[in-house]
Amino acid sequence: MENLIVLKEETHQWNELEDKQQEITTDEKPTLTKKTLSRDRSRKSKSRCNFSCKQSRKSFCQKPNLDVHTRKKPFTCKQCGKSFYNTGNLKVHMRIHTGERPYICQQCGKSFYSTGNLAVHRRIHTGERLYSCPQCGKSCKQNGNLETHMSTRTGERSFICTQCGKRFSQKQNLTIHMRIYTGEKPYTCTECGKSFPHKGSLKHHMISHTGQKPFACAHCGRSFTTKASLMNHMNGHTGTTVFTCDHCGKSITRKDSIKQHMKTHLGERFRCSECGKGFKYKRSLVNHMKLHNGEQK
Known part of the structure; x- marks a missing residue:
């Protein structure tokens, strides 16, 4: 009987000690553990993200992300000198020179350099218009067409040439304009290797071969x-x-x-990115682009 009483007292004391230890554990250690885990995770993430920008001191875990941040384009086309952030974009660009068009429209058989161009083209058949003007509700098949439409309403020219300060309402017009300074000629004849700055110039040149x-x-x-x-x-x-x-x-x-x-023609500031035709007035280019986009017949 005495042994039973002693056992109960020892059990009671052990339970009290265990409760106190649990109180200490629940009150103190979790906070310390969270801080420790946070520090460990921070150390691990810093050790993984070894690509740092020297100017902003911002760190990146992958080099391509750092290249985008610093606007560095390490992959250069050997044909025309244009540079890209990654090999995927360079591969698509090279199809301009090789003439490869692996993506074919099942409706009409027209082929394209990339899946993006094919997706935009399909809207001609489906009539799908994803981009709408918030001012008047007009719908467009391409975001570029919406930007052109919006610029005609606002008169805004937000794309500026860093060389001469000339302003453009469309990014594609600025890109074409910049070729004056870069000497870029992305459209190459597959017959003789001669390159041209505009698609229209290449088409005209191809007649000499055909x-x-x-x-x-x-x-x-x-x-x-x-x-x-x-x-x-x-x-x-x-x-x-x-x-x-x-x-x-x-x-x-x-x-x-x-x-x-x-x-x-020397003052043709607005040039069609599809065929290279130039226009003096923005409205003329807008109307011309509708022919390429299937907005009017």
């Missing part, structure tokens, strides 16, 4: 590679001396007038 003459004379059936050549040929049928602009095909009867007209 022998295609799309401009035919209605009087005699003779064909020509350019509209200007056709118009000059037509002078022989009409007996009229006409001077034709090589840029746009416009015909003028006076030589001094054609010279004056040619100067207007």
Whole structure:
């Protein structure tokens, strides 16, 4: 009986001691443990993120993220010198030079350099318009078209050339303009290797290889590679001396007038990124782009 009483007292004392230890543990140690874990995690994350920007002292766990932060583009195209953040973008860009178009539209068979371009093209068939103007509600198939539309409403030109300070309403126009300074010619002929700054210039050049003459004379059936050549040929049928602009095909009867007209092309600030055609006024480019985007027929 005495042994039983002693056992109960010892058990009671042990329980009290255990409760006190538990109180100490629950009151003090978790806080210390959380701090310790936090420090450990911080040390581990710092040890993993070894890529640091010398200017901002910001650290990154992956070098590509640091390259984007510092705007460093380590992957350069050997054909035209354009640089990229990663090899994936360089690979897509190289298709401009090689002519490779692996992504094909199942509706019409047209092929594209990237999945993004194919996705935008498909909206011509589906009629899908994802981008809407918050001012008037007009819908566009491409974000670039919406930006163009918005700039016509606000008159804003937020894209500025760092070389000359010239302002543009569209990023693509600034990109084309910058080729004056960089000398970039991303469109390369697969036949002879000659490069051009605009897609339209390449298309015109390709005629010299294909022998295609799309401009035919209605009087005699003779064909020509350019509209200007056709118009000059037509002078022989009409007996009229006409001077034709090589840029746009416009015909003028006076030589001094054609010279004056040619100067207007020097001020073509707005150029189509699809075909390279230039425009003096932004509204003209906006209307022209609708032909490429399928917004009007």
